[in-house]
Amino acid sequence: MEATWQEQLRAVGLRVTRPRLSVLQVLAERPHADVDTIVTAAREVHPTLSPQAVYGVLQALVTGGLARRIEPAGAPALFELRVGDNHHHLVCRSCGAVADVDCTVGAAPCLTPSDTAGFVVDEAEVVFWGLCRDCRVGKPSETTKVPEHHDRGGVHE
Amino acid sequence: MEATWQEQLRAVGLRVTRPRLSVLQVLAERPHADVDTIVTAAREVHPTLSPQAVYGVLQALVTGGLARRIEPAGAPALFELRVGDNHHHLVCRSCGAVADVDCTVGAAPCLTPSDTAGFVVDEAEVVFWGLCRDCRVGKPSETTKVPEHHDRGGVHE
DNA sequence: GTCCTTGATTTGACTCGATCAAGAAAACCG
DNA sequence: CGGTTTTCTTGATCGAGTCAAATCAAGGAC
Numbered sequence: 001m002e003a004t005w006q007e008q009l010r011a012v013g014l015r016v017t018r019p020r021l022s023v024l025q026v027l028a029e030r031p032h033a034d035v036d037t038i039v040t041a042a043r044e045v046h047p048t049l050s051p052q053a054v055y056g057v058l059q060a061l062v063t064g065g066l067a068r069r070i071e072p073a074g075a076p077a078l079f080e081l082r083v084g085d086n087h088h089h090l091v092c093r094s095c096g097a098v099a100d101v102d103c104t105v106g107a108a109p110c111l112t113p114s115d116t117a118g119f120v121v122d123e124a125e126v127v128f129w130g131l132c133r134d135c136r137v138g139k140p141s142e143t144t145k146v147p148e149h150h151d152r153g154g155v156h157e
Numbered sequence: 158m159e160a161t162w163q164e165q166l167r168a169v170g171l172r173v174t175r176p177r178l179s180v181l182q183v184l185a186e187r188p189h190a191d192v193d194t195i196v197t198a199a200r201e202v203h204p205t206l207s208p209q210a211v212y213g214v215l216q217a218l219v220t221g222g223l224a225r226r227i228e229p230a231g232a233p234a235l236f237e238l239r240v241g242d243n244h245h246h247l248v249c250r251s252c253g254a255v256a257d258v259d260c261t262v263g264a265a266p267c268l269t270p271s272d273t274a275g276f277v278v279d280e281a282e283v284v285f286w287g288l289c290r291d292c293r294v295g296k297p298s299e300t301t302k303v304p305e306h307h308d309r310g311g312v313h314e
Numbered sequence: 315g316t317c318c319t320t321g322a323t324t325t326g327a328c329t330c331g332a333t334c335a336a337g338a339a340a341a342c343c344g
Numbered sequence: 345c346g347g348t349t350t351t352c353t354t355g356a357t358c359g360a361g362t363c364a365a366a367t368c369a370a371g372g373a374c
Binding site for chain 4: 172173174175191192193208209212233234
């Protein structure tokens with residue numbers, strides 16, 4: 001599997017290094033990992049890996065288009081390898097869990113704003129907020145970040 | 158205009174204080190202000206206002222449903238008074254300018270994910286990324302945060 | 315109008331995510 | 345197998361945001 005990583009790294013002009021392969025492997029196993037998770041996991045195969053190295057690797061991967069950075073409001077940045085397909089995310093308000101969601105609508109009416117106010121839009125980002133199954137059944141996993149929730153509007157109409 | 162602020166504060170069980178009125182007035186003038194902007198602007202009418210007070214005021218307003226917090230990726234949090242209508246935002250990659258965009262689509266197909274992966278969704282958040290008019294015409298306002306831009310997918314299909 | 319209780323603000327320290335910079339190490343080319 | 349360039353390590357630094365104790369003000373009671 002790492003052979004593919006090597007090719008992909010070279011394809012975007014990046015050198016093939018152990019930290020990069022380690023980070024790529026972690027991201028392949030954990031689709032939405034934050035930096036701390038990546039460092040911890042990657043150290044299983046590369047114990048001397050530093051957090052700053054991971055930041056550097058991730059920035060290189062994102063710049064090269066091999067990874068994508070997502071930043072749910074109020075949470076540290078997460079990284080994923082799924083790039084190219086413009087999929088969206090479900091985020092749990094309680095535990096912060098993230099799940100991918102493919103947009104099943106080809107032409108997305110709501111994603112081409114009628115009044116762009118002079119902006120040239122090149123990307124539309126959608127985040128669905130809610131509660132994951134585990135948190136919903138009364139098991140607020142580990143971190144209960146949003147104990148009380150103020151609803152204001154519901155799901156877009 | 159402050160009479161309305163007073164009513165609104167009382168309506169959600171909050172005391173009417175100078176910091177709160179100041180912050181509300183600033184938000185009414187600047188629809189998408191960050192904390193620093195609010196502090197600076199509010200000090201024109203309340204010079205001793207502390208940043209922490211603004212944080213407290215904003216949290217109270219958000220909790221009470223009078224304000225909404227938006228956090229564009231990579232930028233400090235912004236606050237706005239438009240609540241209740243689930244409108245979306247255009248964000249400039251270069252200068253960070255934010256503009257409101259009303260969703261013209263009543264039923265939003267793309268905003269009800271087909272596979273919710275066990276999540277109970279209560280809000281859909283949409284952010285349109287692009288360049289504002291000023292930054293597009295070669296005047297990258299002040300902070301050029303994203304000099305080179307890697308496009309990866311365009312506007313959702 | 316004044317007092318009192320509760321809630322809000324001030325002040326200061328502190329946490330956490332992320333970035334920057336200089337030197338050491340490694341990857342790739344020939 | 346060197347040489348050059350990129351990348352990683354190490355350590356300091358920054359900024360947004362939070363926490364906690366003490367002070368202060370708002371608003372109802374008297």
